[in-house]
Amino acid sequence: MERSEIISKIDDFLIDEFEVEQSEISAEANLKETLDLDSLDYVDLVVAIESNFGIKLVGEDFVNIHTFNDFYTLIDTKLNA
Structure with a gap:
């Protein structure tokens, strides 16, 4: 998957998910400030990445x-590893 596709997705x-403009x-x-992430939001983010890209993230x-x-670089690296 191309980086531009990853970014768009x-x-x-x-x-x-995070109701951001x-x-x-x-x-x-x-990332944290823009999305106003707390610890539970990180869990949601991990779940979203797993369901959208099929990769696992850890803390x-x-x-x-x-x-x-x-x-974006993290996801790109994991997808293309």
């Missing part, structure tokens, strides 16, 4: 995730 479910999502925006995967770009 992620953005689509983030907009639906498309205009708030940008590569350099802070350690999020240690260095700050921006949307970091998150």
